[in-house]
Amino acid sequence: MATQKIGFTCAYAPVPIIEAAGFAPFRVFPETDSKDQSGHMLHDNLCPHVKKVLDRALDEDLPELEGMVFINSCDSMRRLSDAWQEARPYDRTILLDLPSSNTDASTDFLASEYKRMLKTLCQWNSVDVSLDNLKSRIDAWNSLAQTLGNIEHAMGHNFYPGLSSQYQKIINLTAMHSVDKAFLKAKEIDLDKMSPQKGHAPIFIFGNLLFDPKVFNLFEDWNMHVIDNDFCTGSRFVNSVDYDASQDLFYSLASSWMMRTPCARTMDIADPGAIAQKIVDRAKSCNAKGVIGFTVKFCDPYLARIPMIREALQQESIPFLMLEGDCTLGSMGQQQTRIEAFTEMLEV
C-alpha cells in the first residue's frame, strides 16, 4: 500500500487519481491547534477552512507530503494555493482549474485537468501513467461508494446510534489514508447487528465542511437523527464513477465529479439557483422533519445562496436552522442550545 502522501484540500480532487499515481491521499482538514497566523499572509476575513489549513502549513502541522493538489474552486481556495507557495516554497504544488458551470464544455475541460493531474503526479512519483491502474482505483472507489450508499440508505430509514459518526470516520479514512482501508472499515459495519431506535428528530444537514466524527455523537446527544447529509466532507465526497470502454476515462471521472450533487460553487446554468430546490427535494425525499445548514464563516459560495435556500424551504414549510462556525468542535458546542431548541420544536 502506498505510503507517500499527496495533500489536497477540496473534494473536487479525485482520490482515485492520487492512488493511480501510486500515492496515498491526505486531505488537509482545517483541524489544528496551530496558532492563528494565516491572516497575516492572507486576510482575516477569509474562511476558516482556508485559514486553518494555511496555519497547519505555516506551523509544519502536517505529515511528510510529496506534493499538494489545489483546486481553483473559489477565491479563498485559489488564494490558499498562492499562499502555500509562499509558506512552503519547497513543496510541489499543482492548481487545477474547475469550471463553475456544469456544461459539456466544462466537463471536457475538467477531463483535461484531471489528465494533467495524473500526469503530474506520476511525474512526481517517477512512474508511468497507467490507465489500467486508474481503472482499478476507480473500481475500488466504486465499491466503496456502493458500500457507503448502503450505509446512507440505512441511516435514511432508521436511527442507529453511533452510525453517523462511524460513517464519517470511513469518509475521513478515504480522504486521509486509502480507499481500500476505508472499504474494509465500511464492510465491518454489520447493520443486522445494530438495533434502530426511535425518538430522535430526523434532520437533513447540508453545508460545506463537517468532518469531525465527534460532532455526530453530539448531534445524537442533542436529539438529532442525521437522516441524510450533503457536505463536501460527507456524502458529496464519495460518488461512483460510471465508465464504459467507449468513453475516455478522464471524461467519465470529470462528468461524475461535475454532475454529482454540486457544492454551492458549481452552478446549473439551465436552472440558476437550483441548489435551493435540490435541498428541498432532498429533505423531502428523506422525510426530514427539518433542515440544518452549517457553513463556515466568510464562505461566499454558501452564504450567497442561503437566502434562496431559506426561501425555498419556507415555501414548503420545512423548518430551517442556519448555523455558522469555524470548523472546530468548540464552535459546534456553542450551538447546542439552538440545535436542541430546534429539534424540540419539531415535536418528534
Place this chain on the structure above:
Amino acid sequence: MMYDYFKNMVDGVSQKILQDPDSINAKKKYVLEIAKIGQKLYTRDERIAWCGVTIPFDLLNSMGVTSCFVEFVGAMLSSNETAPIFIKEAEDSGYAPDSCAYHRAVTGAMLKDIMPEPDFVIGSSSPCTAGLAVMEDMARRFKKDFFILNVPQNNSKESVKFLTDQIKEMTRFITAHTQKPLSMEKLGRALEFFNESSLILKDIYNLAKQTPSPVDNKLLKDFGTVIGLIMGTREGVEICQAFKDELIDRIESKKIDPSKEKIRIMWIQNRIQYKFPIEKMLEDFGVKIVVDELNDVTWEPMDPDNPFESIARRIISIPYSLGTNERIAHMQLLAREYKLDGAINPCHWGCRQGTGVRGLTTKGLKDVNVPVLNLEIDCVDSRNLAQGQIETR
C-alpha cells in the same frame, strides 16, 4: 430613480461641455459616455445584459447589446450616497454582512426593484466567486437565461482554448436572445476601436509615468476597469484621446505642481466609491496616486482574424484573473516603471479575491522597497467609516 439619476447626469454634463466647447473636457466626456450607458440600461427598448466585470463588452456592443458589469451599479449607488439603504435591504433579507458591499448593494437594489430587468445574464468567474454568485441570483430572480464564462487561472494552451470556445458559445447564446447573428464585420470594427483605444491608453499611462506626473489623484480613478465598457467603440477612442490630450496639455502648459508629488504611490485594486476626501487628504500631504493597479494594458492587440482567441487571452491577462505571484510581479513592474514610493491597499472588506492576499501583496511590494498602507476600509459601504482613524494612518 436611477433613470433620472443618469438622465440628470447626462443633461448636466452635456451642458457643461457645451458651455466650454473648446476645452479638452476629458473627464466630462468620459462621465457623459458612462452616464449614457447608465441611462440606456434603464431604458425600456434596449437589449440589456447584466454581466461580470471581465466580460468582453466590445463583443457585446458589436452584437447590439447594452451591457454593463453589476458592480458598476454598486459603485453608482455608493457615489450618490444611497448604497446604505440597499445594503441594509440585502442584509435584512439574509445576505451576509461579511460579503463584498458592491454585491450587497446590487442585491438590495434588485430586492427593491431598481435594477432594470435584463434580457439575459452573463457571469464570469473572474474577478470573483462572490460576483458570480450575485449573477446567478440575478438570473434566478429575474427568471432570465444565464451564461457563465469560466476564466481559468492557468495560462495554458488548453485554458486559452477552453475560454475561446466559451466566448464562441457565448455569441451563440446572445444570438439566441437577440435573434441577430454576430456580424464579423461589426466585431472586426469593434476590435479595431479596441486596439486604437489600447494604443492611446498605453500613451496615457506612459505620460502618467513621467516625473512629475501629469495626473492628479482623481483623473484616472478606476479608469482601467470602467473604460473597458466603451473601448470597442468610436466614443471610447475619442475619450481615450481626450485624456491623452489633457495630459499633454498639462505637461506643455506646465500646469503640474511638483509640490503635490513628494510621494508617488499606487492604488491597489478599486478606489473608495462614496464621498470621502481621501484624494484631497493625500494631496495635502504631497502624495500623488500616479497609477491605479488596474490601469494598464496587459494584453496584446486583438487579432480581427482570430478574434475569440485574442479576447480570451486578454481576459486571462487582466490582473484579477492571475495567480497572486503573477499579480505581484505585475505590481512590481508598475513600481519600477512609475518609480513608486509606496502603495495604498484599501483592503476592501469582504473581497476574498483581492483583499484575501493582503499579506502577500504587502510582502511582494516590500521586496521592491515599496511600503504598503493597508487601510482596511469598505470601499462601498460608508456606514462604518472611521474617518479620523484613516486620517491618522
